[in-house]
Amino acid sequence: MIGGLLATLAGSAWARAALRYGVIALAILSFLFALRRSGERAGRLAERLETMENTYEAQRRMLEAAARRPRSRDDLAERLRDGQV
Numbered sequence: 001m002i003g004g005l006l007a008t009l010a011g012s013a014w015a016r017a018a019l020r021y022g023v024i025a026l027a028i029l030s031f032l033f034a035l036r037r038s039g040e041r042a043g044r045l046a047e048r049l050e051t052m053e054n055t056y057e058a059q060r061r062m063l064e065a066a067a068r069r070p071r072s073r074d075d076l077a078e079r080l081r082d083g084q085v
């Protein structure tokens with residue numbers, strides 16, 4: 001029964017045309033979904049990059065501040081006497 005129905009549909013010109021257009025539509029939809037997914041992934045990667053850049057900038061500022069700090073209490077006292085902060 002099912003085999004006969006499939007054979008009739010496969011032999012019909014309109015069924016082949018409908019199948020062809022269905023396959024084309026499915027290919028276009030899958031392409032659009034893949035494009036959307038890659039766009040979302042690129043957006044997440046860009047956000048991650050921006051977060052890492054902000055983190056590195058903060059770490060760089062902390063390292064620069066640590067390099068400028070007085071090494072001992074005597075150095076701190078000298079800087080305060082000289083008026084430097």
